[in-house]
Amino acid sequence: xxxxxxxxxxxxxREVAACLEPTxxxxxxxxxxxxxxxxxxxxxxxxxxxxxxxxxxxLLVGSGAAAAIVAMRDGGxxxxxxxxxxxxxxxxSARVIPLGDDPxxxxxxxxxxxxxxxxxxxxxxxxxxxxxxxxxxxxxxxxLPVTDDATCSSIGLDExxxxxxxxxxxxxxxxxxxxxxxxxxxxxxAAPDVVRSILADLSIEGWSVVVRPGDGECVRAGxxxxxxxxxxxxxxxxxx
Amino acid sequence: xxxxxxxxxxxxxxxxxxxxIDAAAVRFEALVxxxxxxxxxxxxxxxxxxxxxAVVNAVxxxxxxxxxxxxxxxxxxxxxxAARHEVLNGSREEQRWYALGDRxxxxxxxxxxxxxxxxxxxxxxxxxxxxxxxxxxxxxxxVMSAFDGLSSSELAEILGIEPAAVKTRLSRARARxxxxxxxxxxxxxxxxxxxxxxx
Numbered sequence: 001x002x003x004x005x006x007x008x009x010x011x012x013x014r015e016v017a018a019c020l021e022p023t024x025x026x027x028x029x030x031x032x033x034x035x036x037x038x039x040x041x042x043x044x045x046x047x048x049x050x051x052x053x054x055x056x057x058x059l060l061v062g063s064g065a066a067a068a069i070v071a072m073r074d075g076g077x078x079x080x081x082x083x084x085x086x087x088x089x090x091x092x093s094a095r096v097i098p099l100g101d102d103p104x105x106x107x108x109x110x111x112x113x114x115x116x117x118x119x120x121x122x123x124x125x126x127x128x129x130x131x132x133x134x135x136x137x138x139x140x141x142x143x144l145p146v147t148d149d150a151t152c153s154s155i156g157l158d159e160x161x162x163x164x165x166x167x168x169x170x171x172x173x174x175x176x177x178x179x180x181x182x183x184x185x186x187x188x189x190a191a192p193d194v195v196r197s198i199l200a201d202l203s204i205e206g207w208s209v210v211v212r213p214g215d216g217e218c219v220r221a222g223x224x225x226x227x228x229x230x231x232x233x234x235x236x237x238x239x240x
Numbered sequence: 241x242x243x244x245x246x247x248x249x250x251x252x253x254x255x256x257x258x259x260x261i262d263a264a265a266v267r268f269e270a271l272v273x274x275x276x277x278x279x280x281x282x283x284x285x286x287x288x289x290x291x292x293x294a295v296v297n298a299v300x301x302x303x304x305x306x307x308x309x310x311x312x313x314x315x316x317x318x319x320x321x322a323a324r325h326e327v328l329n330g331s332r333e334e335q336r337w338y339a340l341g342d343r344x345x346x347x348x349x350x351x352x353x354x355x356x357x358x359x360x361x362x363x364x365x366x367x368x369x370x371x372x373x374x375x376x377x378x379x380x381x382x383v384m385s386a387f388d389g390l391s392s393s394e395l396a397e398i399l400g401i402e403p404a405a406v407k408t409r410l411s412r413a414r415a416r417x418x419x420x421x422x423x424x425x426x427x428x429x430x431x432x433x434x435x436x437x438x439x
Contacts, residue, residue, distance in 0.1 A: 005366070012368075013386050014387070017285060024280075029300050030272050033301040033303065033304040
């Protein structure tokens with residue numbers, strides 16, 4: 001038996017470590033990182049709006065305020081949607097939520113629920129700071145905490161035109177694919193008709209629907225507004 | 241949705257769509273599978289008052305973000321540096337991290353219930369009590385060193401100090417632990433052991 005307390009500590013902590021089990025699976029951690037970690041390195045543009053990423057975030061944050069994500073462009077910013085920032089700059093950590101009628105109210109809900117400023121850590125005050133909604137481009141909104149008389153222009157952004165965003169057909173198409181195609185486990189044979197009916201419903205013309213090769217009984221949709229195409233990826237059934 | 245399906249979906253999309261991201265995702269997934277458990281354990285043991293899932297998620301999200309900048313041989317240390325930063329940033333808000341010693345004691349597994357080795361049990365209780373009386377800096381270097389088997393240079397990088405300073409800090413912390421444990425009545429000195437053994 002050792003009489004060196006440090007050696008006792010070593011032995012004990014290693015025994016403890018052998019008993020510990022991660023509280024999350026590897027897949028949970030990977031999905032969270034892919035959904036929340038903004039890649040800053042130079043890389044090819046993500047042309048397809050990945051339904052896979054969308055589904056991962058819904059799975060992970062669905063227990064809080066209704067949240068989803070829209071496709072992320074270079075640097076981890078969304079092609080469309082609402083980015084609830086934890087601080088008044090575009091480098092701060094953030095939660096991305098679907099576009100609703102009132103982005104500020106939706107972000108306030110995340111602050112009050114303790115999902116901001118740090119995911120998973122309760123906001124001690126259970127309240128929200130003052131927020132403003134600013135536009136970075138024509139399809140996404142940054143909702144940032146501000147103090148005093150800060151405005152969007154004072155931090156180098158434009159006032160968000162929420163009405164224009166809410167009515168953008170491409171944004172609505174993205175959200176309808178997320179809601180109606182991805183969770184439905186549609187077959188590769190049935191899904192194209194569903195997508196075409198959504199396109200027709202939104203009066204979106206000139207788009208193609210392409211089923212990519214792959215195994216699996218359920219398809220997930222992804223957008224490429226450059227081509228413009230809705231891709232359908234066969235895969236396993238959605239979890240849950 | 242599983243990560244496999246995420247990868248499969250992107251992979252099937254062909255090389256014309258995000259092939260570079262696929263390669264990064266494959267490397268990232270391998271790193272998570274290699275390091276997740278050890279980082280989970282590291283956070284649980286070294287920062288037991290931290291919200292472990294949030295810290296682990298934040299650390300691996302950062303890894304994904306900076307994947308291209310981190311050489312393979314540096315990942316192990318880089319993850320622990322990131323975890324420490326994440327925990328310390330959080331602790332400034334919540335001031336909870338300093339309960340370390342107390343919470344480490346609660347990590348004791350079932351062998352505490354065993355009466356087969358009274359000396360070991362007494363030692364362990366005494367060490368945990370003594371640990372909780374030390375400063376956060378002493379506790380951190382002791383627990384990190386004891387638990388993870390990190391080298392001086394790795395510890396130095398994680399703690400943000402010079403390797404020589406690590407050796408000094410660890411040596412002094414061990415000495416303070418030894419002194420503190422002697423103050424604990426349960427610490428089984430040779431005399432106590434002798435007294436407790438059945439004749």
